[in-house]
Amino acid sequence: MLQMYGLPGTKKCQDIGKVFVNNRLISLLEDVVKDYVQMADESYMDRITSSADWEKPLEEIIDLKRLSQDRAFYSDWLDINALAPNSSSPQRAMDDFFSLYRLLKAKKEYKPDLSMEYTLYAVIHNEQDICEDEPDLHERVQRVPEPERSQMMEDLLKEAERLKSSEPEAWKETALEIADELMSYYEDLEKYIVTCFEDTDCLFLDDMDEEKMESSGIADYFGVSILGDSAKVEMEGNGQHYQYRVHAWDLEEGSPSENTL
Numbered sequence: 001m002l003q004m005y006g007l008p009g010t011k012k013c014q015d016i017g018k019v020f021v022n023n024r025l026i027s028l029l030e031d032v033v034k035d036y037v038q039m040a041d042e043s044y045m046d047r048i049t050s051s052a053d054w055e056k057p058l059e060e061i062i063d064l065k066r067l068s069q070d071r072a073f074y075s076d077w078l079d080i081n082a083l084a085p086n087s088s089s090p091q092r093a094m095d096d097f098f099s100l101y102r103l104l105k106a107k108k109e110y111k112p113d114l115s116m117e118y119t120l121y122a123v124i125h126n127e128q129d130i131c132e133d134e135p136d137l138h139e140r141v142q143r144v145p146e147p148e149r150s151q152m153m154e155d156l157l158k159e160a161e162r163l164k165s166s167e168p169e170a171w172k173e174t175a176l177e178i179a180d181e182l183m184s185y186y187e188d189l190e191k192y193i194v195t196c197f198e199d200t201d202c203l204f205l206d207d208m209d210e211e212k213m214e215s216s217g218i219a220d221y222f223g224v225s226i227l228g229d230s231a232k233v234e235m236e237g238n239g240q241h242y243q244y245r246v247h248a249w250d251l252e253e254g255s256p257s258e259n260t261l
Contacts (some may be wrong), residue, residue: 003119003229004195008182013155016148017186018109021195024142025105029097030058036077037062040069040226064261068098083122085205088115099247101227102256106249111198113228113247114210120201124192131189139190140204149183156182188190201225 003020006179007014037044047053047061058064064215067073074090077083084093092115100108100116112120131140136240160178164171171178193200201224204213211225219226229248249255 001106001109002196004103004232005198006185007195008159009152009155013152016152017144020106021186021192023209024189025120025124025192025196028127029101029104030125031078032081032097032123033062033067034065036073037067040076041072055141059256059261064098064101068094068261070094076178081122081126081152083126085115085118085121085202085209086210087205090146098251098261102261103247103249104158106252108252109248110229110247110249111225114182114202114224115205116228117197118205119197119242120196121193121200124189128189139170141184141187142189143187144183153183154180156204161257194213198225 001018002023002025004018009017030169044062044067051059071090071094072092074084077098078093079090086126088096090162096113096116096119100112100119101112103116105111121217128139128140131138144152152258156179157175159182160175164175174179185195201222204218204224208216208218210219213224213226218224230245231248232247233244233251237243
């Protein structure tokens with residue numbers, strides 16, 4: 001699950017909302033894959049025999065391991081749709097996409113690498129554009145299903161009433177209108193740029209890669225966090241000791257691994 005920021009409401013409200021937002025992000029990444037295999041490479045659709053198959057987990061109907069090594073997925077889709085930074089190599093861009101997918105499918109909350117944040121930012125931004133171009137087919141605002149939404153609104157209404165009572169001169173809106181605005185941080189795709197990102201430093205990657213950001217001093221000057229949550233794997237053999245940095249979510253028990261993709 002993605003680490004999120006500044007969400008309104010109590011912990012219970014936030015926990016419900018985080019799952020909703022995270023699942024929506026998973027759907028957006030899966031839509032990227034589905035659009036590619038339907039429009040650019042139908043050879044991935046052997047396991048799909050009916051429209052109902054699309055409701056199954058993506059890894060059951062699409063060979064994601066093969067796709068993660070398919071350069072055409074980068075050149076014909078990720079690159080054309082600007083879903084990877086200009087500074088990334090094709091394989092790095094595909095690794096970031098599927099690493100982000102594994103992060104979103106993990107149970108605990110994790111912060112992605114800077115380049116993965118770029119991919120997530122681009123996917124969200126592209127979907128916003130599609131929502132504007134095709135409002136009948138793509139909804140920018142999607143409601144949390146009931147009864148969870150009513151539970152969240154009850155909590156957010158209490159927070160709205162506290163805000164109004166503490167600073168009545170600052171709020172012209174009713175408590176219900178304020179609660180609706182707070183709920184939009186979970187339901188409105190435009191607000192995901194705030195809730196899903198601590199900052200937009202990932203956009204530096206359009207001009208330089210991480211190594212140049214560090215060597216030029218830009219990373220230190222702007223406090224750019226390049227690495228996400230990582231873990232170290234230690235191995236010994238032939239009298240030698242090795243350490244490897246891996247994504248922390250890839251070590252989580254029960255989460256999708258690179259081998260299953």
